[in-house]
Amino acid sequence: MNYFITGTDTDVGKTIVTYVLGLLLQEQGHNVGVMKPVQCAGEDAEFLVNALNIKDAFHNVNPFYTEEPLSPHLAFHRAKKTINISQILKSYQILSECHDLMLVEGAGGLMVPLKKNYLVADLIRDLDLDVIVVSRLGLGAINHALLTIRQAQDYGLNVKGVVFSEANNCKKGLAESNNPEAIEEYGGVPVLGKVPFMKNLSRTQVIQKCKDKINVRALLKKPSQQKTKQLVKDDQQYVWHPFTQMKDWMNDEPLIIEKGQGSYLIDTEGRRYLDGVSSLWVNVHGHHHRDIDHAVKSQVNHLAHSTLLGLSNPPAIELAKELVKITPKGLDKVFYSDSGSTAVEIALKLAYQYWQNIGQPKKINIVHLANSYHGDTLGSVSVGGIDLFHKVYRHLRFQTIKLDFPDCYRNQDVDQALDNLEQLFQQRHTEIAAFVVEPIVQGAAGMIMWPKGVLKRMADVCRKYDVLFITDEVATGFGRTGSMFACEHEDVQPDFLCLAKGITGGYLPLAATLTTKRVFDGFLFNYKDLKTFFHGHTYTGNPLACAAALANLKIFKKERTLTKLAPKIKYLDKSLKMFYNLPHVGDVRQRGFMVGIELVQNKSSKTPYPYEWQMGAKVCQKVRERGVILRPLGNVIVLMPPLSISKEELKELLDVTYWALELITGE
Numbered sequence: 001m002n003y004f005i006t007g008t009d010t011d012v013g014k015t016i017v018t019y020v021l022g023l024l025l026q027e028q029g030h031n032v033g034v035m036k037p038v039q040c041a042g043e044d045a046e047f048l049v050n051a052l053n054i055k056d057a058f059h060n061v062n063p064f065y066t067e068e069p070l071s072p073h074l075a076f077h078r079a080k081k082t083i084n085i086s087q088i089l090k091s092y093q094i095l096s097e098c099h100d101l102m103l104v105e106g107a108g109g110l111m112v113p114l115k116k117n118y119l120v121a122d123l124i125r126d127l128d129l130d131v132i133v134v135s136r137l138g139l140g141a142i143n144h145a146l147l148t149i150r151q152a153q154d155y156g157l158n159v160k161g162v163v164f165s166e167a168n169n170c171k172k173g174l175a176e177s178n179n180p181e182a183i184e185e186y187g188g189v190p191v192l193g194k195v196p197f198m199k200n201l202s203r204t205q206v207i208q209k210c211k212d213k214i215n216v217r218a219l220l221k222k223p224s225q226q227k228t229k230q231l232v233k234d235d236q237q238y239v240w241h242p243f244t245q246m247k248d249w250m251n252d253e254p255l256i257i258e259k260g261q262g263s264y265l266i267d268t269e270g271r272r273y274l275d276g277v278s279s280l281w282v283n284v285h286g287h288h289h290r291d292i293d294h295a296v297k298s299q300v301n302h303l304a305h306s307t308l309l310g311l312s313n314p315p316a317i318e319l320a321k322e323l324v325k326i327t328p329k330g331l332d333k334v335f336y337s338d339s340g341s342t343a344v345e346i347a348l349k350l351a352y353q354y355w356q357n358i359g360q361p362k363k364i365n366i367v368h369l370a371n372s373y374h375g376d377t378l379g380s381v382s383v384g385g386i387d388l389f390h391k392v393y394r395h396l397r398f399q400t401i402k403l404d405f406p407d408c409y410r411n412q413d414v415d416q417a418l419d420n421l422e423q424l425f426q427q428r429h430t431e432i433a434a435f436v437v438e439p440i441v442q443g444a445a446g447m448i449m450w451p452k453g454v455l456k457r458m459a460d461v462c463r464k465y466d467v468l469f470i471t472d473e474v475a476t477g478f479g480r481t482g483s484m485f486a487c488e489h490e491d492v493q494p495d496f497l498c499l500a501k502g503i504t505g506g507y508l509p510l511a512a513t514l515t516t517k518r519v520f521d522g523f524l525f526n527y528k529d530l531k532t533f534f535h536g537h538t539y540t541g542n543p544l545a546c547a548a549a550l551a552n553l554k555i556f557k558k559e560r561t562l563t564k565l566a567p568k569i570k571y572l573d574k575s576l577k578m579f580y581n582l583p584h585v586g587d588v589r590q591r592g593f594m595v596g597i598e599l600v601q602n603k604s605s606k607t608p609y610p611y612e613w614q615m616g617a618k619v620c621q622k623v624r625e626r627g628v629i630l631r632p633l634g635n636v637i638v639l640m641p642p643l644s645i646s647k648e649e650l651k652e653l654l655d656v657t658y659w660a661l662e663l664i665t666g667e
C-alpha cells in the first residue's frame, strides 16, 4: 500500500496533496513515510518532513536535489550531477521498511525525463508503486487528467485514483463542478476527493477542512485474497496444465503469476519470485522490458494480424532479413511458424520433400539421437528419443533411424557413437534424407552436454554423405550458450536451423525454420508440377510476434547482452563447483547459461533416485519458500535464468538452490 503521487502538470499542488493525504493517514494511526526522490529547486521535501514530523534521514527522503527550476534531465546535467536510480531504490527500500505506508512525490508529470532513456514513469515502475494522479480543476483539466491516466496505464501502472487540488484555483464554475464526474466516467478510475484551497496549513485546520473531502480509506484496502481464492478454484476446475499430473495439481495450491518485472515474477498476492528457468527457457532480457513492450504496443496500433498466405507484412519481412544476417552463413530463407515443435516438423518435411522434388525419392529416412527432444506434436515426437515422454505414442510415430548416443555422465564413449554414425551413413546414405540434433546441449534429456568437436564432426559427416543437417536451436538459440547460436561454437553451417523459445524474448509464440538457397531452389518448379511446399499455419508470420522478435534482437546490440553475459557465465562456472560438495549431487553440467545439476541416490555408483521419489520436483517446491521458481527435468535441477539477470540475483539463485538441495537430499 505505497503510492506514487504524480501531477497532470507541474505546479498542480502535488506537495499539498501529499501533505493532506499524509496527515489524514497519520490521523488514522498510520506510520506514514514520505519521499521526494528528485527535486529541482524549491523546498517540497523540507516542507513535508517538517509538516508531517518525519524523522527519517533526509538524504533518503530526498536523495537528489539541484537548484535550477528545470526538468530534472536538464537541471542535473547543467549542475554536472547524475541521478542514480539504484540509489533511489535503495533509499526507498530503507524508508518503506520503517513505515507501513509510503507516499512518494514525483517531479513534474509522468513523462518527465529524469535522465537519458528514463522517465518518471520508469521510476514508478521500478519502485512498483500504484499511482495517485493530482489534477487541477477547470477548463482543460479533463484532457490533462485523462492523458495522464491513459499514459500511466499504457506503462502498465495501476492508477489508484485522482485527487483534485484547488491550490491555485478558486474559481467554481460549471467546468470545475463537472470535472470529477467526467474524469471518473471517461478515465475509468475513482476520484478520491478534492483538497480545497487553504490559507492556513496548520495540522488541525487541514484535518478539519479535508477529513470529509478525501476518501483515504480507499488507499488502505489490501488487494483482496478473495480474488486469488476464486482464481485457484477456477484454475483447478477448468484448466488442464501441460506435462502435469492433474491429480497432484488439484490437491495442490497453484501459484498464479500476475506480473513480471526484470528477473522476477509476481503472484496475485504481490509476492516476488526469481525466475530461475526464464519461464521455461524463453525469457531473454527480463520481463516487462520497455523496448519489447513498446514494440508490441506500437505494432498493435498498426496491425495485429494479417496472413502470410498470399500477403506479406513489414515486421515479418524485416525480421527475416535480420535472422538471415545473424545466423550462420548459408542460411538464406526463413519459414515462420508458431512453436519449436512446428519449426522442427517444417525442417523434417522440407528435407523429405526436397529429395522427392529433385528426383531422389529413396532418400526418405530421418536419423535422430536416442535421448533427443524436438517437441510434442506427432512429427516432432517421431524424432524424439525420451521414452518417458514418447514411448506411449510409439504406434503413432513414423519410422525413423534412432542412433544411441552417450549421456556423457554415465557413458562417455562419444567417439564410438560418432563412428557408428559415420558407419550408418556410409552404408545407408542413399536412403537417408536428414539428421536432426539439438546442437551441443540436449536440453529436455536432462541438460546433456557434448564435448568440444562432436557437433563439428556430425556436420562433417553429413556433408560427406550428402545428408541434410538439421540443428534444433529452439533451446540453445539467442545467447543461451554464451554465443548467439550454439552452432557458432564450432563454426557449423547447418542446412536447417530451427528457432523458437527465445526468439521473441519470451513474449509471444513464434518460430522460424531457416534453410539454404539449395533447399529453397529445390522447390522452384512450375505450378503444375505440384512441388510447392504445402504447409502453413494460420498465424504464420504474425506481425505482433515478429515486432517483439525484432525488438528482442535490437536489445542484444543496445544492451550488449552477450558481452555482459561473459563474466556472469564465468561467475556461474566458479560458483557451481561447490555443488559437488553435496553428497547427492552426481554431476553439474554447464554451458553458458544452461545448467543441469543431476541428483543421484548414490554418488559413486551413479545410481539415480527412483523416479517416483520426485526429488527434482521436491527441490523446486522447496525453493519457492525463498522466492525462487525452478522447474526440474526428473532428477536434474535446471538453472536457466534470463540473460539479463544481475550478478546479485544470480548469487541469490545459487544460494537458494544450494540451500534447498542440502535440505531435500539430506533428509
Ligand SMILES: *Cc1c(COP(=O)(O)O)cnc(C)c1O
Pocket: 338, 339, 340, 341, 342, 344, 373, 374, 375, 376, 438, 443, 444, 472, 473, 474, 475, 476, 500, 501
Ligand atoms: C522446447 C523445445 C522444443 C519444442 O518447442 P515448443 O515451442 O514447446 O513446441 C523443440 N526443441 C527443443 C530443443 C526444445 O527445447
